[in-house]
Amino acid sequence: MLLSVACLLRPEKSAGLKILSLLSFCVSIQFLYVYFLLKGIYFEPSFLNHLHIPFAWFLGPGMYSLYSVTVREEKFTPFERSFYLPGILLLIVFPILYLVLPQIFWSRPVDFFEKGSTSWSDVLLLGAYSANLVFYSSIVWQTRAAFQLERLKKDAGARILLFVIIGSGSVTSILVISYLIRDINLLFISVLSTVIYAVAGYLAQIYAPEVFSEMGPSMRDAYRNSRLEGVDTTDLENRLESLMTKEKLYLQEDLSLSTLSNQLDIKPYQLSEFLNQRKGTNFSKFVNGFRVAEAVRILQKEEGANILSVAYRSGFNSKATFNLAFKSIKGVSPREYLRKSKVS
Structure with missing residues (x-):
């Protein structure tokens, strides 16, 4: 949450920082809900216990938007805005569904791990993380020219980019696996890793901006080269x-x-x-x-x-x-x- 606020309070009011703030907020929501789940903390009305699901649907689009404005240097298109529709619709629909069919929110998120039962909300959450992997894969594909061996040897920015992508992709993959094998401890580790990863990246950008300054040109060159491949x-x-x-x-x-x-x-x-x-x-x-x-x-x-x-x-x-x-x-x-x- 603090990282999200910090992004908004930065003197430069760029679109990239606004998107980073959104991503940080959504990651914080995921972490808090996993913490509540482990501690057995639940809320009333009961739909609040599932409100992390809509925010999970913002992570992939947010990463793609950040890539779009910083690497492709393009403004949001109506098509890209549509990526956020699932998350927005779920935020609107959840309270309405609770008023009409409150019983559908009675299942607890922990039941998926402890009882082996699968509810519609579990399917939605797993769908969100799977969709996020698709967005990350799309970014990797569009910048694949940066990861050629010769370029990695001489381009520090490309190496940093590879490290960032491997890190974020690995964390998300572990999160999906934790649901597939129903391991709640692995889920907590993956979400905690995401928070630590995000904070470390933000602090590194502030205190060692020269480290990341090479990454932007590398990604932009890779993006352009891949389009003309x-x-x-x-x-x-x-x-x-x-x-x-x-x-x-x-x-x-x-x-x-x-x-x-x-x-x-x-x-x-x-x-x-x-x-x-x-x-x-x-x-x-x-x-x-x-x-x-x-x-x-x-x-x-x-x-x-x-x-x-x-x-x-x-x-x-x-x-x-x-x-x-x-x-x-x-x-x-x-x-x-x-x-x-x-x-x-």
């Missing part, structure tokens, strides 16, 4: 250049990232990453660069050309978009550019 980037660059300069695909008003990636026979996210890595730009700026160059060619060739006509002929779908793109690249509006060209 199997793609011949030299061939891709040549084909892209041909499509834009010879076939002039940029003249299509409805040209999209998806359309262009289909032409290149790659995934949209791979094209986006290629433009980001190799060209230092995004799709919109890349295409607009060709369109503005085409507009300049027309303005220089055709004296007295109509600005709106030039915009459409260059591939833009509106005058406003054309003006913004033109000024961002040339530093002046199309009309000013035309006036200066006449003067010179």
Whole structure:
């Protein structure tokens, strides 16, 4: 709990710290409930004895969100927000179910271990931890390029990352195993290990930030490399250049990232990453660069050309978009550019 509050009180108000606060809070809830379970402490109303289950469903999505904002450096998408729906729905549904069917909460969490019985709440909890392993596996898969032997030998950040992933994955696996073999002591050890692991990582980040500073670049490079894995980037660059300069695909008003990636026979996210890595730009700026160059060619060739006509002929779908793109690249509006060209 203290770690969760500490994250919120840090002077830098980043999305990563907010997510870390959520994760710390959820881990604390799991630890407290295991402690209550071992001590035979129970609450009324009885649904409170099972309230750790919804919070367990936040752990995997939280880790993936932390990875998303720190490594992929992307904002939350509606799809990623949907990962939190199971936990949110359970938090809402539990009190309502208690009012309608209080008897379904009469079973005690300890019964799973002591009596060998399995209730619907036990299945939900085991499902949460299994889902969390899927999220962790997804992160590992997307950063797998960091764990090649040659990279591990020379990259300290990659070694730290491997240690973190092995640690968190092992703890979660032990937790799942503790349920599968119904060993309550193993459950306590796994949850306690998670708390110690989280606190140690937080303190290390504060007192030795240089140790972890190398991990971010390693993960980002690994993520980018894995997205372009199997793609011949030299061939891709040549084909892209041909499509834009010879076939002039940029003249299509409805040209999209998806359309262009289909032409290149790659995934949209791979094209986006290629433009980001190799060209230092995004799709919109890349295409607009060709369109503005085409507009300049027309303005220089055709004296007295109509600005709106030039915009459409260059591939833009509106005058406003054309003006913004033109000024961002040339530093002046199309009309000013035309006036200066006449003067010179």
